Amino acid sequence: MQFGRFRIGLRTMKTAMAVMLIIIIFYFFKRPPFVAALASVFALRESWDKTLSFAKIRLMSNLVGGILALIYFLVHAYTHNATWVSMFFLPFLVIIAIVFLDGFNFNSGVIGALAALLMISLSIPAGATVLYVIDRIIDTFIGVIMAIAVNRFASPDPQN
Structure with a gap:
């Protein structure tokens, strides 16, 4: 659809669909959808091939960001939520x-x-456990998987 110089393309619709599906699914499981929805936006590309190719990189980057967020959480908890951990260790x-x-x-x-590292690390609520961090890491993977699925099944041609 074209509105003057503005358009709504298939990628826009697929991105909105992935976010919508994540919000609906997470609503029923009473999970916060923020991390998964954002991960799906990062992962969804203009074509099936590009999404699949980028998904490998995105899954690796989620793993790295998630592990580092877990390390941050453990150090932050070990130091009794010392401010220096956020100010100096997180940038490290x-x-x-x-x-x-x-x-x-x-x-x-x-x-x-x-994005995964900072979203998870800077949104950990007071009193959270390691399970909170692990859930957010899993959420990033759910977002990428949703982007792959939507791009695969919402395209008129599997190659798009």
Whole structure:
């Protein structure tokens, strides 16, 4: 659909569909949909092939960001929520994520890894347990899987 210089394309509709499905599913499971919805937006690409190809990078970046968020949580809890952990240790973990992904030539996954790391780390509620962090890591994978599924089944041609 075209409205002057603005258009609503298939990728826009598929992105909205992935977000909608995540919100609906997470509503019934009483889980916060934020992390999964954002992960699906990051992962969905203009074609099935590009989404599938990018999904491998996105899954690796989610894993890196999630593991570093778990390390952040453990250090933060161990230091009794010391402020310096957020101010200095978390930026150090950002460096670790960038260097690691760059070293393995996953440069296109850096933003996704940092998004996962920061979304999880900076939204941990007081009194949360390790299970909270693990749930958010799982949410990032659910978001990527949803993007893959929507892009596969909502395309008029499997190659698109």
